[in-house]
Amino acid sequence: MEEAELIARLRAQDEVALTELVVSYGGFINQVILHNLPNDFRRDFTADIANRCFYQVWSHIGQYDADKGTFKNWLSAIVKHQTIDYQRGLKAMLQNTTLDHVVLSTPPITEELDYETIFASLSKTEREVFMLFYRDDLLPEEIGKKLRMKRWSVYKHLSRGRKKLQEEGVINDYFT
Incomplete structure (x- = not known):
């Protein structure tokens, strides 16, 4: 599918086009996310960030202007900002979490592992x-x-x- 056709179908809120976006640009989005995440711990959140990115593209595709740059550049800016926002939210959540009242439970092992x-x-x-x-x-x-x-x-x-x-x-x- 041509990029222009994909953009037009996304603007028309065609759900099949969203699937095409995931297939065509999913790898690129993951690369941008991983490039902007500083460590392995945060890389566990790649799928969450990617889903946010797809939602942002779906919601804001009307703001894309081909005269200002390529679709891939616009997409990478969305991914970068979503990654930064996610990290900020994660940092705030971890700063506000106290371990004084956290109870960690692990499933009991009923039999010895071989x-x-x-x-x-x-x-x-x-x-x-x-x-x-x-x-x-x-x-x-x-x-x-x-x-x-x-x-x-x-x-x-x-x-x-x-x-x-x-x-x-x-x-x-x-x-x-």
Whole structure:
């Protein structure tokens, strides 16, 4: 679909055009969002920010003027400002949150996890690192001292192991 046709259909509030926008520009929007987010913690909010961006385009497509610039530039400005606004709101929310009255609940584990089976596909070193990290709750620094490896090496083994487990579909909420 041509860009001009997409814009005309968006202005007519055609919902199929909104789907086309998501398909055609979704990757670009995610790139702009990730470029404007400073750390991995905030990158967890990429989908929320993208949804806000699509809503803003849907709501304000009438303000787009091709004589002032390209659609992609207009879109990137919306994405950038939505990302900044989201970060400000997140910062304000976190500043106003006190942990004095927060109760964290975790689902009770009714049975002991079989770590040997879960980590069976990992290499010997990855399995040792995973056991110490997940079963024994040691920090990467402590694991590094115990296994005589650098802390970054512990992180590397955890990252590679998680990737293997994700590819096999073994990883779940306990191991993210």
